[in-house]
Amino acid sequence: DIVMTQSPDSLAVSLGERATINCKSGQSVFSSSNNKNYLAWYQQKPGQPPKLLICWASTRESGVPDRFSGSGSGTDFTLSISSLQVEDVAVYYCQQYYQTPFTFGQGTKLEI
Amino acid sequence: EEQLLESGGGLVQPGGSLRLSCAASGFTLSDHGMSWVRQAPGKGLDWVAHITNDGSTFYADSVTGRFTIFRDNSRNTLYLQMDSLRAEDTALYYCAKQVSAGGFNWGQGTLVTVSS
Numbered sequence: 001d002i003v004m005t006q007s008p009d010s011l012a013v014s015l016g017e018r019a020t021i022n023c024k025s026g027q028s029v030f031s032s033s034n035n036k037n038y039l040a041w042y043q044q045k046p047g048q049p050p051k052l053l054i055c056w057a058s059t060r061e062s063g064v065p066d067r068f069s070g071s072g073s074g075t076d077f078t079l080s081i082s083s084l085q086v087e088d089v090a091v092y093y094c095q096q097y098y099q100t101p102f103t104f105g106q107g108t109k110l111e112i
Numbered sequence: 113e114e115q116l117l118e119s120g121g122g123l124v125q126p127g128g129s130l131r132l133s134c135a136a137s138g139f140t141l142s143d144h145g146m147s148w149v150r151q152a153p154g155k156g157l158d159w160v161a162h163i164t165n166d167g168s169t170f171y172a173d174s175v176t177g178r179f180t181i182f183r184d185n186s187r188n189t190l191y192l193q194m195d196s197l198r199a200e201d202t203a204l205y206y207c208a209k210q211v212s213a214g215g216f217n218w219g220q221g222t223l224v225t226v227s228s
Contacts, residue, residue, distance in 0.1 A: 001173075038214055040214065040215035040216070042157075042215075049206055049218035049219065049220055049221060050157065050206075050216075050218055051218075052211070052215045052216060052217055052218075054215075055211070055213035055214050055215040056213055056214065059213060061211075061213075061215070093156065093157055095157070095159075095215070095216075097210070097214045097215065097216075100159075100162055100170035101159050101170070101172050101173075102147065102159045102162065103159060104156060104157040104158070104159065105156075106156050107156045107157070
């Protein structure tokens with residue numbers, strides 16, 4: 001199984017400041033056949049299902065604000081929020097879909 | 113608009129069975145990979161099972177031999193048959209559609225409680 005480890009577990013950032021969440025996979029999730037990293041980021045607010053933010057490690061889903069960005073390759077990935085808004089308070093998860101089981105990180109709680 | 117509507121959750125005794133359903137609308141379920149993912153109260157996300165568009169199935173070790181994922185194409189519905197339930201299976205169960213870029217879009221979930 002590919003173990004996904006996020007850091008930090010929780011993070012407090014001031015409004016308008018940058019938030020950075022890291023995700024490390026136990027083995028590479030990069031495929032040389034299509035040059036893509038099989039890594040997604042989700043946002044989960046209380047009482048709601050997770051929402052897909054980013055696929056392929058860096059491709060924003062339609063409708064996701066451009067203050068959200070993903071980067072990284074191989075085993076090390078980052079989700080950045082360039083200017084934190086109140087509505088960004090949530091728990092964020094990374095997930096690899098390179099191979100089953102499609103494992104998740106433990107989550108990072110983002111607060112203001 | 114695409115929607116996933118889970119149902120079938122409830123209270124069941126240890127050792128019992130339950131069948132969860134996920135009715136899809138706005139898209140053809142069999143054209144996509146579909147997963148079940150669960151979340152225990154106050155905990156993180158735990159992938160349970162997956163069925164590919166060609167019908168191949170995959171399971172987490174913790175549920176292998178006890179849970180079965182399958183779909184009814186005529187009803188455009190995904191199912192999770194859960195047998196030999198344990199207290200540690202207590203969770204909110206989500207069905208999730210794999211989008212073309214690989215990540216998942218989720219339903220609202222259905223709550224399963226295993227307790228005597």
